[in-house]
Amino acid sequence: MLIIDAHLDLSMNALQWNRNLLQSVYTIRTQEQFVQGKGRALGTVAYPDMRRGRIFLSVATLIARSTGRTVPYFDFATPMQAYGMAHGQLAYYRALEQEGHIRIISDTAALDRHVAEWEAWDAAHPEVTEATPPLGFVLSMEGADPILHPEQLAAWWEAGLRLLGPTHYGPGRYAGGTATELGLTPIGPPLLREMERLGVVLDLTHLSDQAFWEALEHYNGLVLASHNNCRALVPHQRQFSDEQLQAIFARDGVIGAAFDTWMLQPGWVVGQSTNENVTIANVVDHIDHICQLAGNSRHAAIGTDLDGGYGREQSPRDLDTIADLQKLKDLLAARGYAAADIAAILHGNWLRFFHQAWKNN
Ligand SMILES: [Zn+2]
Numbered sequence: 001m002l003i004i005d006a007h008l009d010l011s012m013n014a015l016q017w018n019r020n021l022l023q024s025v026y027t028i029r030t031q032e033q034f035v036q037g038k039g040r041a042l043g044t045v046a047y048p049d050m051r052r053g054r055i056f057l058s059v060a061t062l063i064a065r066s067t068g069r070t071v072p073y074f075d076f077a078t079p080m081q082a083y084g085m086a087h088g089q090l091a092y093y094r095a096l097e098q099e100g101h102i103r104i105i106s107d108t109a110a111l112d113r114h115v116a117e118w119e120a121w122d123a124a125h126p127e128v129t130e131a132t133p134p135l136g137f138v139l140s141m142e143g144a145d146p147i148l149h150p151e152q153l154a155a156w157w158e159a160g161l162r163l164l165g166p167t168h169y170g171p172g173r174y175a176g177g178t179a180t181e182l183g184l185t186p187i188g189p190p191l192l193r194e195m196e197r198l199g200v201v202l203d204l205t206h207l208s209d210q211a212f213w214e215a216l217e218h219y220n221g222l223v224l225a226s227h228n229n230c231r232a233l234v235p236h237q238r239q240f241s242d243e244q245l246q247a248i249f250a251r252d253g254v255i256g257a258a259f260d261t262w263m264l265q266p267g268w269v270v271g272q273s274t275n276e277n278v279t280i281a282n283v284v285d286h287i288d289h290i291c292q293l294a295g296n297s298r299h300a301a302i303g304t305d306l307d308g309g310y311g312r313e314q315s316p317r318d319l320d321t322i323a324d325l326q327k328l329k330d331l332l333a334a335r336g337y338a339a340a341d342i343a344a345i346l347h348g349n350w351l352r353f354f355h356q357a358w359k360n361n
Contacts, residue, residue, distance in 0.1 A: 202219050
């Protein structure tokens with residue numbers, strides 16, 4: 001089964017964590033045996049493992065905050081530094097593309113060619129192998145802080161950026177993020193207008209509740225939540241309430257289920273709890289909640305956030321590498337999902353979404 005993952009911080013892993021993602025997860029773990037830090041030697045994502053797992057298309061992020069706080073590798077003292085970091089990350093993806101490892105997909109023609117090639121390859125290769133066509137990446141930015149001012153968005157669009165989440169954790173330059181109750185800042189609405197004009201799709205993930213509803217008032221285009229789970233199952237401000245999920249359904253948006261254990265199980269504490277009671281079946285609980293709430297399987301999909309600042313210790317126990325996303329197929333079937341619904345959740349909904357987003361490109 002071909003799979004689309006709508007949220008992977010690949011360039012952050014490659015540049016800030018200095019991981020050579022052309023090597024397998026197992027090789028990188030061995031190299032990091034003596035490297036200190038959260039998630040080190042416990043990674044789950046690298047390109048050979050994505051190929052084995054047929055993650056043929058992913059949303060790959062640029063991420064560099066400038067919130068006025070300073071967090072090493074993540075949060076830069078000035079927007080100019082964040083701009084430099086994000087352009088470095090963009091350059092990394094372009095270098096991978098120039099060397100033939102990946103394709104950056106930014107319009108429907110390229111998407112359709114990529115899908116056709118992978119479908120033919122998938123049908124002809126039932127065996128597990130890393131010898132696949134190139135991986136496809138759609139470029140997103142998680143937190144708009146590197147965009148110096150709203151008028152600069154056009155240049156980012158030209159560079160390939162297609163999705164944008166205005167904020168991340170904390171007080172973003174454009175909007176309040178996770179763990180704040182801040183709304184849009186004065187430069188938030190002009191950015192949203194420019195996104196709508198250019199067709200840069202709004203990723204609602206990480207917006208505070210206040211900013212979430214304000215953003216929907218100022219932006220009339222297509223929306224997604226690239227990596228988000230359900231507040232009804234695991235109460236936390238980072239998760240979306242049923243009312244928020246319904247607002248996304250109303251725009252025909254799609255929600256990617258995240259694999260971070262604290263978003264899967266109530267009461268899970270980062271740095272304290274173990275993953276012994278968290279499995280991929282918990283992810284299916286969140287997918288199922290979205291499908292039951294919507295009354296269909298149109299809006300649920302995958303956005304794992306694997307290796308988004310953590311590793312195996314904070315991922316479901318039965319996930320060794322990202323290739324294990326293939327387990328979702330049987331888990332969904334065991335819940336009574338029909339083959340067409342499973343295909344929609346694992347790739348079809350994101351494909352429909354990108355076609356909708358790029359219908360004018
Ligand atoms: Zn995130």
